[in-house]
Amino acid sequence: MRVDILSIFPEMFAPLDQSIVGKAQEKGILELYTHDFREQAKNKQRHVDDMPYGGGQGMLLMPQPIFDTMDLIPQNEEKPARVILLDPAGKKFDQKMAEELAEEEQLIFICGHYEGYDERIKQLVTDEVSLGDFVLTGGEVAATVMIDAVVRLLPGVLGKAASHEDDSFSSGLLEYPQYTRPQEYRGMKVPEVLMSGHHENIRKWRLEESLKKTLARRPDLLEQYEMNEEEEKILQELSEKAQDMVK
CATH class of the missing domain: 1.10.1270.20 (tRNA(m1g37)methyltransferase, domain 2)
Structure with missing residues (x-):
């Protein structure tokens, strides 16, 4: 699987180089790329946000830097990537969705900040997804959680093919209690x-x-x-x- 992440804070994804996800990259099962869409800003100040038309609180992400960054990401024309916009108003992420996304060849995550997005950005998107009914500072934390949940389901990532099958939510039930030494x-x-x-x-x-x-x-x-x-x-x-x- 290839995963591309659009963010103005790519350094926030350092945890994905560790543990299971890091090992998936070492094995060649996962290719992970981060893209700072601030680099595509056309203005001198390299701003990626602006005030909303009609007034209102906060700032909105402008479409141009994100569209231009998307143009630079290679995709399979026969099977385009699933493009996921992290949005509190999106469909709630769960284990079923993680299993569905694990079947894809490429995922692209767009991480927002500020008050929201210019609506036209959603023309790039196949899925609007939320981690839960709460608001985060940006989409980076949510994207990290979702990527971890998806990657561990990829064949060859966990030590045993069935290692995740008894996890809570995988079967539809919470996992039973488990014990180890000492007795x-x-x-x-x-x-x-x-x-x-x-x-x-x-x-x-x-x-x-x-x-x-x-x-x-x-x-x-x-x-x-x-x-x-x-x-x-x-x-x-x-x-x-x-x-x-x-x-």
Whole structure:
């Protein structure tokens, strides 16, 4: 995958040279490029923003520096890049979107600052995306998070092909609790079922714990989750136990 980032603060993406994303670049799985669109500004002061027509608060990013920067980025004409505009008003980013973007050959992220964008910039864009219902100083932090979430899904990035499949949200449920050595620490013991070596019992325990955790912390996820017969039975039992505790 090739990822291009348009930003006036390219140094903010230094974390992407570390950890899993950094290793993906070392392996040649990921090509990452940052583009300072201030370099394409035509005015003497190299300003990339200006006051909005009609008045109003703040400054807007001008279209020219971003359009000219986009013209310099190579793309496959047969399969153009997905161009993502980081915008608080955009569609909320989630694991499903990360999985969808991981199927692409090239992603381009446009990171804004100031009050917003000249509307014409959106002509370049395929997706307007938000990290959540809050406002950041700029799009750099959001882009970093999204790139990390996408790149770890690329084949060959993680040590095992299925390493991400049990992650929270990948299955639609929150991830079950996990333990490692020592077996007992400060009076806290690893559940016996995990020490049994009985794979079917471990699978059932993990499924129940995932459902229990999701029901307690993110019941909204269950509204969209398509449960099989086994999961419906477990959830029914959990609900009945919860009701008995209230009584």
